[in-house]
Amino acid sequence: MRPENYEAIKQPPSNEYELNFGPNHPGIEGNYAFRVKLNGDEVLSARADAGYLHRGFEKLMEGRLWIQNIALVPRICVPDPVPMEVCYSLAIEELCGLEIPERAQWLRVMQLEMSRLAAHLFAFGGHAATTGMYTPMFWGVADRDLILDRFEELTGGRVYSIYNIPGGVRRDMPDGFLDRLDSLLDYLDSRLPDYDSLFFRNQVFIKRARDVGAMTQEQALKWGVTGPNLRATGLAFDVRRDDPYLVYDKIDFDIVTQPGGDALSRNLVRRAELQQSIRILRQVIKHLPSVKGAVRCPIPNPLAWNVPAGETYTRVESSKGELAYYVVSNGGDKPYRVHVRGPSSMHAVQVLEKLAVGSRLEDIAQIMFSLDACPPEVDR
Amino acid sequence: MNELDKIPVRQEISVAQGGAKRTNPLANVFDELVRFCQSRSMFMLHYCTGCGAIELPPAMTSRFDMERLGIQPMVTPRQADILLITGYVSVKTLKRIILTYEQMPAPKYVIGICSCTVNGGMYWQSYATAKVLREYIPVDIYIAGCMPRPEAVISGLRDLMGDIKSGRADNWKRYFQNYDHYLGNQQQLFGEDWQTPTDIIAEAEHYGLMTDQTLGEHTALLQKHQQPLEALEFSLGEKREKIQGEER
Numbered sequence A: 001m002r003p004e005n006y007e008a009i010k011q012p013p014s015n016e017y018e019l020n021f022g023p024n025h026p027g028i029e030g031n032y033a034f035r036v037k038l039n040g041d042e043v044l045s046a047r048a049d050a051g052y053l054h055r056g057f058e059k060l061m062e063g064r065l066w067i068q069n070i071a072l073v074p075r076i077c078v079p080d081p082v083p084m085e086v087c088y089s090l091a092i093e094e095l096c097g098l099e100i101p102e103r104a105q106w107l108r109v110m111q112l113e114m115s116r117l118a119a120h121l122f123a124f125g126g127h128a129a130t131t132g133m134y135t136p137m138f139w140g141v142a143d144r145d146l147i148l149d150r151f152e153e154l155t156g157g158r159v160y161s162i163y164n165i166p167g168g169v170r171r172d173m174p175d176g177f178l179d180r181l182d183s184l185l186d187y188l189d190s191r192l193p194d195y196d197s198l199f200f201r202n203q204v205f206i207k208r209a210r211d212v213g214a215m216t217q218e219q220a221l222k223w224g225v226t227g228p229n230l231r232a233t234g235l236a237f238d239v240r241r242d243d244p245y246l247v248y249d250k251i252d253f254d255i256v257t258q259p260g261g262d263a264l265s266r267n268l269v270r271r272a273e274l275q276q277s278i279r280i281l282r283q284v285i286k287h288l289p290s291v292k293g294a295v296r297c298p299i300p301n302p303l304a305w306n307v308p309a310g311e312t313y314t315r316v317e318s319s320k321g322e323l324a325y326y327v328v329s330n331g332g333d334k335p336y337r338v339h340v341r342g343p344s345s346m347h348a349v350q351v352l353e354k355l356a357v358g359s360r361l362e363d364i365a366q367i368m369f370s371l372d373a374c375p376p377e378v379d380r
Numbered sequence B: 001m002n003e004l005d006k007i008p009v010r011q012e013i014s015v016a017q018g019g020a021k022r023t024n025p026l027a028n029v030f031d032e033l034v035r036f037c038q039s040r041s042m043f044m045l046h047y048c049t050g051c052g053a054i055e056l057p058p059a060m061t062s063r064f065d066m067e068r069l070g071i072q073p074m075v076t077p078r079q080a081d082i083l084l085i086t087g088y089v090s091v092k093t094l095k096r097i098i099l100t101y102e103q104m105p106a107p108k109y110v111i112g113i114c115s116c117t118v119n120g121g122m123y124w125q126s127y128a129t130a131k132v133l134r135e136y137i138p139v140d141i142y143i144a145g146c147m148p149r150p151e152a153v154i155s156g157l158r159d160l161m162g163d164i165k166s167g168r169a170d171n172w173k174r175y176f177q178n179y180d181h182y183l184g185n186q187q188q189l190f191g192e193d194w195q196t197p198t199d200i201i202a203e204a205e206h207y208g209l210m211t212d213q214t215l216g217e218h219t220a221l222l223q224k225h226q227q228p229l230e231a232l233e234f235s236l237g238e239k240r241e242k243i244q245g246e247e248r
Helices: A057-062 A069-076 A082-096 A102-130 A134-155 A177-200 A203-209 A217-223 A263-290 A343-356 A363-371 A375-379 B002-006 B027-040 B051-060 B091-103 B115-119 B150-166 B171-177 B179-190 B200-207 B217-224 B236-247
Strands: A016-021 A033-039 A042-049 A310-317 A322-329 A337-341 B042-045 B071-074 B082-086 B109-113 B141-143
Touching (some): A033 A343, A042 A343, A057 A069, A057 A337, A069 A082, A082 A310, A102 A134, A102 A177, A102 A263, A102 A363, A134 B051, A203 A363, A343 A363, A343 A375, B027 B150, B051 B082, B051 B150, B082 B091, B109 B115, B109 B150, B141 B150, B171 B179, B171 B200, B179 B217
Parallel strands (some): B042 B082, B082 B109, B109 B141
Antiparallel strands (some): A016 A033, A310 A322, A322 A337
16 A cells, blocks of 8 residues: 555544554453443553454364364463363363362362462553563463462463373372472562552552442353452352362362452452462372372373263363363264353453453453453453 | 696586676675674564563573673564564464564574474473474574473574574575475465565565575465455444343
């Protein structure tokens, strides 16, 4: 297009204008766009523009073997991949009626909580960066890296571990792993007061995040909000406690709630969950040596594995909210249909659109990062 | 001995033969200095196009610390030197990548991170992704892996720095020299009325990079479908009200 073809359309004088917020924008989380109509800097209406990361997972999974999909599922949510693998494995185990060994269940809980810690540290760093504080971002990313080191030792992969398979986990943990995990937890525990004084009790953050993007409990339930965002509105709902899977019913932990429902409450819930995850991991370290046995139950030849016909719906609590898989099998070696119920598609599309209206332009990034949505999971 | 005398001491290529005559002996020194400076101050565009972007924060922050090599994130394409394509490229993203790439000032470099940019990776079956990035924009360096570790990313960037320093990294010229080829591939994906607001042909003339491959049948389509650009009108307000009105 040649520049001489540019012709500005004459518009009546107005304070209203429309703005493309993303996808190439540092205030947006990942590859995701948001179109807003503004009056000055007040948002009049907003519309999410997703689909930049669409890969057609649910279709791809229908064309691959049950075991091949294990490599595919963690890619759905990049910052928090382990719950994806575990939830998919749980679905297949339920269809096949497999009883997985207890040691594998404890190992899965350990990974789930490690992944939750890593995801919360990343989210807290991201939120700090949107308020202009870069030190917490550097700290969060650096401490997350220490958890990734433990993942690498356990599974061989830094981000995508592909460690959980239907029937258990791939291999037992290396010698001395629990000691190193324990010293990592000691370190993270000692970091929490630093995070508090740097960020969570910082007036810059509190004044900036209070009453931003507030929703009531009724609204949250109506919009399908789950996870830390729902607990920030005062409702103590957690899949780990209310619909226990693996060995969560043997573990002692608190469900933290906050009354506010705003960006501040959501961050404080995540802050408290860091502590709860460390608490769960300490119990795992205490229990795991006493649980002996195999780490996976015998499964048929995975390349010719016909899963019995049936359908199932399994759910786990990921760091973003309630994650569920609806899996249908027609008795073949490939899934007939897999549907992923991701928490982020509710948070990043309908909730964000509604919370943004009436807020200000500079608060959109605050709201988005405090909801902790994960764009690859929205688009799938 | 006579043979040796016949060899000219200094080979001069006349302008008519196609070579530029260098009169300033410091010209090369200056070029090298500029290339050295370019290789040591690279601004990479802050555009997370796929899942490989999750390894960039560790690479940028204190543990692996890309900043000590002079690499910093930059928020706008108009001031960026490097475009990192981190992972799979869906068709919708590819349009934005091409728009972004064309807005960047030359010299510009593209790095394809993750296996998905090389050949589609694990999404080779997907209906939604563009498989080979090299067909749509010229790529300087590929970093394979799913996903490559921060060390691999830094190693790839160091390779690029070496290429820039020695003057080998000139793939951005190919986009101007073979614009017809790249545009043809883009049109195959987006339809033949695909247009970008950037005037690549005029830029190629400006840089002196016009070849017989720059113009062709595909750029002719560009002229054919060219229409006056209209101001972006978001149908947000009206459409929304309409939809909401119908619901009521």
